[in-house]
Amino acid sequence: MRITLVGSRHFGVTTLNMLREHSVSIVRIVVADAEDRLAATARAAGIEAVVQANPKLVVASEIAPDTDLIITAHSHARIGKDALAATKLGGIGYHPSLLPRHRGKAAVEWTIKVGDPIAGGTIYHLADRMDAGAIAAQDWCFVKNGETARELWERALAPLGLKLLADVIDYAKVHKALPAKPQDEQFATSAPSLS
Numbered sequence: 001m002r003i004t005l006v007g008s009r010h011f012g013v014t015t016l017n018m019l020r021e022h023s024v025s026i027v028r029i030v031v032a033d034a035e036d037r038l039a040a041t042a043r044a045a046g047i048e049a050v051v052q053a054n055p056k057l058v059v060a061s062e063i064a065p066d067t068d069l070i071i072t073a074h075s076h077a078r079i080g081k082d083a084l085a086a087t088k089l090g091g092i093g094y095h096p097s098l099l100p101r102h103r104g105k106a107a108v109e110w111t112i113k114v115g116d117p118i119a120g121g122t123i124y125h126l127a128d129r130m131d132a133g134a135i136a137a138q139d140w141c142f143v144k145n146g147e148t149a150r151e152l153w154e155r156a157l158a159p160l161g162l163k164l165l166a167d168v169i170d171y172a173k174v175h176k177a178l179p180a181k182p183q184d185e186q187f188a189t190s191a192p193s194l195s
Contacts, residue, residue: 001173004064004087005038006030007073011094011158012038015073018162020045022169028064032077052077060086069172071165072126076105079126089178091126092136092168094161096153099124099138100188103131108149108157110189119143119152121160123168125180134180136171137164 001024005016008031016038019026029042032055039049050062060082063070070079070091084090097107098120104110111119120140125133141156172178 001025001169002027002064002066002068003169004028004030004067004070005073006058006070006075006077006079007038008032008036009038009074011074011161012036013041014158014162015071015094015165016041016045016047018166019071019169022166024169024173027067030058030062032075038073058083063087069169069178070126073161073165078130081128084126089172089176092123092165092178093126094165095122095124095131096120096157096161098122098140099131099135100183100185102189108153111143112147112149112152117143119157121157121164123161123164124183125178132183134182136168136179136181139164 003019003024003026005026007015026047029038029047029049030052031039031049032052034051042049052058052062056077058077058079063083063086068088070087072093079091095107099122102110118140122135123137124135127133139160143152
């Protein structure tokens with residue numbers, strides 16, 4: 001399976017490392033910033049790193065030819081329809097909430113702010129609307145009393161994301177397809193800015 005990874009920062013690097021141990025071919029890394037640690041890690045591993053022309057959008061020309069699957073890992077860019085159409089299976093991303101709950105950039109922070117006793121993570125299909133694609137995999141964890149967003153991310157949600165991504169990749173390798181269950185919009189939350 002040929003994968004283009006779009007991402008950044010520590011979670012992008014840990015996702016790259018997980019993929020390298022998972023018998024897939026990482027054919028290209030796409031980053032918003034050439035100095036990002038994911039770009040440096042990719043170059044050190046001999047993997048091509050491409051910098052997005054627009055930090056908010058990934059287009060087809062930035063996806064490696066013959067990509068089977070796009071994976072996003074800590075990317076805030078939208079993956080364009082043309083980029084998804086250029087792949088065999090489309091794209092998936094990890095969101096640190098039980099989608100459709102807490103869509104958006106501050107999911108872990110909102111989990112803490114509203115006092116959710118349970119958090120979780122979702123592998124979802126990339127779609128036009130942010131964090132709104134079909135669910136490929138989902139799992140949950142408890143939130144500890146007094147836990148900060150960063151502590152919850154590091155203790156439970158980042159490791160959960162790696163496990164769920166690995167599970168979905170294993171499924172795709174066997175079935176040549178991705179699991180998909182529509183999100184139930186009646187459970188979607190909308191929250192104002194955290195500022």
